[in-house]
Amino acid sequence: MTSTRDTAPRGHTRGMGELIDIADKTTVLAPFGETLAQLGRERPEIVALTADMGRYSDILPFRDAHPDRFFNVGMAEQSLVMTAAGLAKTGKIAYCTTYSVFVTRRAYDFVAIAGAHSKAEVKIFAGMPGLTNGYGATHQATEDLNMMRGIADLTIIDPCDATELTQVVRAVADIPGTVYVRLLRGKVPVELGEDYRFVPGKAALLREGSGDVGVISTGYMTARSLDAAKAADNRGVQASVLHVPTIKPFDTAAVVEFARRHDRLVVAENHKTTGGLASLVTEALYQGGILRPLRRVGLADSFFECGSQEYLEAKYGVDLPAVTRAILGEV
Amino acid sequence: MPTTDREPPNIDELRDRAYQLRRMMMTMTRGKGEGYIAQGLGIADCLAALYFHELRHDPERPDWPERDRFLLSTGHYSIAMYAVLAAAGYIEEDELPTYGLNGSRLPMSTFDDTVGVEIVGGSLGHGLGQAVGMSLGLRLDDSPGRVYVEISDGELDEGSTWEAAMAGATFGCDNLVVLIDCNGIQADGPVTVAIEPVADKFTAFGWSTTEIDGNDMSALVEALEKSRVSDGKPKAIVMRTTPGSGVPTIVDRPRAHFVRVTDDEWAGLVQELEDNRDVHA
Numbered sequence: 001m002t003s004t005r006d007t008a009p010r011g012h013t014r015g016m017g018e019l020i021d022i023a024d025k026t027t028v029l030a031p032f033g034e035t036l037a038q039l040g041r042e043r044p045e046i047v048a049l050t051a052d053m054g055r056y057s058d059i060l061p062f063r064d065a066h067p068d069r070f071f072n073v074g075m076a077e078q079s080l081v082m083t084a085a086g087l088a089k090t091g092k093i094a095y096c097t098t099y100s101v102f103v104t105r106r107a108y109d110f111v112a113i114a115g116a117h118s119k120a121e122v123k124i125f126a127g128m129p130g131l132t133n134g135y136g137a138t139h140q141a142t143e144d145l146n147m148m149r150g151i152a153d154l155t156i157i158d159p160c161d162a163t164e165l166t167q168v169v170r171a172v173a174d175i176p177g178t179v180y181v182r183l184l185r186g187k188v189p190v191e192l193g194e195d196y197r198f199v200p201g202k203a204a205l206l207r208e209g210s211g212d213v214g215v216i217s218t219g220y221m222t223a224r225s226l227d228a229a230k231a232a233d234n235r236g237v238q239a240s241v242l243h244v245p246t247i248k249p250f251d252t253a254a255v256v257e258f259a260r261r262h263d264r265l266v267v268a269e270n271h272k273t274t275g276g277l278a279s280l281v282t283e284a285l286y287q288g289g290i291l292r293p294l295r296r297v298g299l300a301d302s303f304f305e306c307g308s309q310e311y312l313e314a315k316y317g318v319d320l321p322a323v324t325r326a327i328l329g330e331v
Numbered sequence: 332m333p334t335t336d337r338e339p340p341n342i343d344e345l346r347d348r349a350y351q352l353r354r355m356m357m358t359m360t361r362g363k364g365e366g367y368i369a370q371g372l373g374i375a376d377c378l379a380a381l382y383f384h385e386l387r388h389d390p391e392r393p394d395w396p397e398r399d400r401f402l403l404s405t406g407h408y409s410i411a412m413y414a415v416l417a418a419a420g421y422i423e424e425d426e427l428p429t430y431g432l433n434g435s436r437l438p439m440s441t442f443d444d445t446v447g448v449e450i451v452g453g454s455l456g457h458g459l460g461q462a463v464g465m466s467l468g469l470r471l472d473d474s475p476g477r478v479y480v481e482i483s484d485g486e487l488d489e490g491s492t493w494e495a496a497m498a499g500a501t502f503g504c505d506n507l508v509v510l511i512d513c514n515g516i517q518a519d520g521p522v523t524v525a526i527e528p529v530a531d532k533f534t535a536f537g538w539s540t541t542e543i544d545g546n547d548m549s550a551l552v553e554a555l556e557k558s559r560v561s562d563g564k565p566k567a568i569v570m571r572t573t574p575g576s577g578v579p580t581i582v583d584r585p586r587a588h589f590v591r592v593t594d595d596e597w598a599g600l601v602q603e604l605e606d607n608r609d610v611h612a
């Protein structure tokens with residue numbers, strides 16, 4: 001793994017799924033593949049598959065380290081999940097990669113039945129989740145959490161940064177059954193401190209504010225929420241941030257407890273505002289008998305166009321200024 | 332210029348059309364500096380043969396119900412699609428430099444809200460199935476319109492393609508032609524899935540099949556001519572194409588799926604295209 005700094009300007013559709021606001025951040029290159037290659041050395045039962053997306057999902061370090069345990073099924077996402085499930089039936093732990101859109105939309109039935117229902121040790125690392133690329137609606141998995149949470153016995157994780165992703169790669173090997181992880185690829189920023197520990201199914205309080213406003217976030221939107229909270233500090237608003245990396249099973253207790261301590265809530269996610277984290281939070285609050293003003297930062301129920309990542313995020317209201325405005329309570 | 336009646340083919344003229352398409356694509360690569368240019372150059376001859384000879388279409392009436400349909404299944408080949416749409420008069424050539432820019436009508440992947448684009452591409456493995464549906468729809472309407480669909484060799488990995496192949500044969504889609512762009516590459520590099528023998532597979536699936544050099548204009552025109560035969564079967568044309576065709580340096584790129592072109596090398600590549608103008612496969 002090498003650390004780099006990214007300063008490349010971007011003015012149009014390009015690249016594949018790298019995060020954009022990493023200019024001043026330390027990044028790690030391909031944390032997923034590097035960690036998986038290492039894990040493969042420790043555990044011979046680990047195998048890996050891709051659907052013609054090896055290069056674009058950072059899994060090639062595993063292929064290079066363990067060529068006999070690596071299978072590229074070609075651009076065939078249904079086959080990817082079925083093959084992984086079959087391998088799992090013979091005692092393997094099958095990590096597989098493609099883009100989020102294709103594994104969720106095209107291979108849904110196979111994830112549900114060959115994967116989750118069969119309690120198969122299939123670990124899906126889904127590239128370019130949410131709005132992390134500019135190739136339009138065909139490539140933007142803006143409803144993947146919504147779809148996946150509809151599947152029983154499936155674990156869903158949306159890691160925040162390289163530190164968390166690295167831990168998640170190891171952790172999922174010991175989470176029983178099928179797991180869906182939103183993959184961060186390429187140069188992945190480091191946001192969380194060295195003492196951060198990912199605990200499956202648990203939310204993590206990353207920042208304690210004044211009790212005025214609390215942000216509940218997942219995935220890289222947590223990184224953005226931390227940045228936004230810093231920006232809000234300068235304006236006299238001390239926001240708390242609760243990071244919810246495990247979307248399913250959902251840490252209802254932590255969310256309810258956090259909500260109780262804050263006057264206002266902001267939910268931030270790289271997903272539609274319907275069917276994902278914001279929906280889960282409102283369900284939890286209602287169940288806990290808590291009513292709080294809640295502002296959702298996320299995507300509209302729409303198909304999005306092509307364009308640069310900056311352009312799309314600003315246009316659709318999920319960029320850093322949008323999170324900051326939500327924290328400050330500005331329109 | 333509407334091409335509603337087919338004239339006898341003029342191979343030299345069609346070759347020149349293909350050159351013009353390549354030139355437009357190179358222009359679109361400039362500034363952007365990256366993209367699926369190798370695939371675009373590879374499919375240029377096929378698109379020239381279709382839009383300037385084979386298809387009955389009218390840029391003045393893109394919704395003409397009796398038009399022949401061309402479906403580009405590989406949305407990432409958008410650069411080639413926009414070039415041919417400009418050359419045929421669906422869009423203005425001076426719009427081409429907006430390719431891939433924020434807010435452009437010519438996005439990096441093809442969507443059916445661009446004039447002349449029939450389907451939403453991008454999610455691969457959709458083209459053949461939708462083409463079968465269009466073929467059936469036109470048949471129900473007694474339309475003379477025919478359906479031509481381009482798919483890539485990578486799309487042969489997808490189960491949906493073979494489901495559609497069986498549907499096309501089951502329903503005897505005589506008015507349907509699939510042009511399979513076997514350029515030998517996909518996202519991770521060379522095709523590694525056992526898709527061969529492609530032509531024999533389509534024949535076994537009940538299609539009338541021809542295999543040609545997809546960068547040979549005479550062979551393209553002849554295969555398209557043959558595909559008009561009414562034999563109660565859908566038609567498959569297996570095209571062996573060279574990614575980057577027309578620009579040797581791009582042909583030689585080891586990672587041709589997604590090519591970066593620097594400002595410094597751009598003029599040299601355009602010169603190569605010019606130098607190879609009269610070289611034919």
Ligand SMILES: Cc1ncc(C[n+]2csc(CCOP(=O)(O)OP(=O)(O)O)c2C)c(N)n1
Pocket residue numbers: 051052053075102106367370405407453454455456483484485486514515516517518587588
């Ligand atoms: C269903 C689906 N899966 C994966 C992708 C990602 N993808 C984009 S291009 C590509 C390669 C497909 O093969 P092919 O069209 O033959 O590649 P090319 O000739 O352009 O290199 C892949 C896997 C996609 N667009 N759609």
